[in-house]
Amino acid sequence: MTGGGVDYSFECIGLASLMEEAFNSSRTGSGKTVILGMEKNASPISLDSRAILRGRSVHGSLFGGLKPKLDIPILVDRYLKKELNLDGFITHEISFEEINKAFDLLVEGNSIRCIMWMDK
Template sequence: MTDGGADYCFECIGLASSMADAFNSSRVGGGKTIILGVEMHGKAISIDSTEILKGRCIMGSLFGGIKAKTDIPILVKRYLNKELHLDEFITHQVDFKDINKAFDLLIQGKSLRCIIWMDGSMNNFPFN
């Protein structure tokens, strides 16, 4: 289907077998496999080492490759300077007593991000 393998393969499930399948689906001579899922059963990935010698690459990415110590302060500064518009991703807010409403909205596909207020201070937030 890909005429020799995909240039980029991503594994997001968290199973060693699907990680190996993603790697084996990459193109010989330069295909890259990026592991995003955490192996949920603690199993090792089984890959034929000669396939790496053929130019395939496998790598991981934790939290999208963000470097918390240096990147988070930059992101916070951009947010405070109104350059990074995170508020637009918050679609709903509920008090903790209404947490089931948040799950219902998520299941119905109506919520992108929901803030759950633990102390009932929902009405004190800037974008209400």
């Protein structure tokens, strides 16, 4: 179907078996695999070393390359200066007593972000 594999493959779920499949689906000689998903149990993955020696590569991207100590203060500053609008992502505000409602909204796919207020 791809004539030798894909140029880029992305694993976004966080399963070791899918990381291996993503690598195996990449093009011989030049395919790049980017691992974005976090493997819950830190399971090892098994890759064909010959494929790597022939040019395939694997790259990890934790938090999209964000460097927390450097980038989070910059993002907070931009938010406080109203240069970064995050408020649109908040779809619901609930009290602690309504915690089950928050889970219902999540399961139903009706919530992007919920803020839970402890004192309301």
